[in-house]
Amino acid sequence: EPEVTQTPSHQVTQMGQEVILRCVPISNHLYFYWYRQILGQKVEFLVSFYNNEISEKSEIFDDQFSVERPDGSNFTLKIRSTKLEDSAMYFCASSLRQRTEAFFGQGTRLTVV
Amino acid sequence: GEDVEQSLFLSVREGDSSVINCTYTDSSSTYLYWYKQEPGAGLQLLTYIFSNMDMKQDQRLTVLLNKKDKHLSLRIADTQTGDSAIYFCAESGFGYGQNFVFGPGTRLSALP
Numbered sequence: 284e285p286e287v288t289q290t291p292s293h294q295v296t297q298m299g300q301e302v303i304l305r306c307v308p309i310s311n312h313l314y315f316y317w318y319r320q321i322l323g324q325k326v327e328f329l330v331s332f333y334n335n336e337i338s339e340k341s342e343i344f345d346d347q348f349s350v351e352r353p354d355g356s357n358f359t360l361k362i363r364s365t366k367l368e369d370s371a372m373y374f375c376a377s378s379l380r381q382r383t384e385a386f387f388g389q390g391t392r393l394t395v396v
Numbered sequence: 397g398e399d400v401e402q403s404l405f406l407s408v409r410e411g412d413s414s415v416i417n418c419t420y421t422d423s424s425s426t427y428l429y430w431y432k433q434e435p436g437a438g439l440q441l442l443t444y445i446f447s448n449m450d451m452k453q454d455q456r457l458t459v460l461l462n463k464k465d466k467h468l469s470l471r472i473a474d475t476q477t478g479d480s481a482i483y484f485c486a487e488s489g490f491g492y493g494q495n496f497v498f499g500p501g502t503r504l505s506a507l508p
Binding site: 324325327385 | 486
């Protein structure tokens with residue numbers, strides 16, 4: 284069964300460092316998303332991506348965040364200068380059509396120290 | 397803005413039915429979803445319902461939608477210990493800035 288894969292599963296980084304979270308969406312999907320879940324809180328939308336550009340983003344997705352689809356398979360989330368409050372589980376998702384049946388990856392747990 | 401609410405905890409005995417409830421505020425919601433999250437794992441899509449449907453059944457899962465009251469429920473028949481997880485209700489619509497909006501999750505504990 285096709286699935287969304289994310290690497291690494293857990294990343295620890297020092298405050299101020301840059302991190303790149305990687306995702307391989309399902310191969311025929313066209314829409315890509317990043318969500319995050321701070322421990323004990325709701326799953327929050329960060330950004331959606333379609334046709335090689337950001338289609339929507341939330342208030343959380345400020346200038347410290349960027350996304351890229353560097354090749355035909357990977358979808359990355361970069362945080363330029365991490366803050367303690369960026370510590371969360373980051374989920375990548377993909378869907379064939381907009382906002383329908385999004386399939387989520389296992390998540391990357393980011394810990395900023 | 398849009399909001400999705402759920403009760404946070406539910407305990408049932410193995411073999412009983414579980415009913416997890418969800419309310420949402422966005423009347424333009426088009427799809428409503430149930431996701432399952434096991435400890436340390438990602439979000440697994442269980443089922444979804446389109447807003448013009450009242451009910452959807454998939455094996456042990458039954459989804460009921462009351463669009464007038466903006467109420468969604470997930471019924472799990474014959475609950476097993478393996479069903480113990482956090483269940484997230486989510487909705488999506490077509491307004492600008494609307495992607496999936498998740499509820500806080502209901503932690504289901506199936507007790508032997």
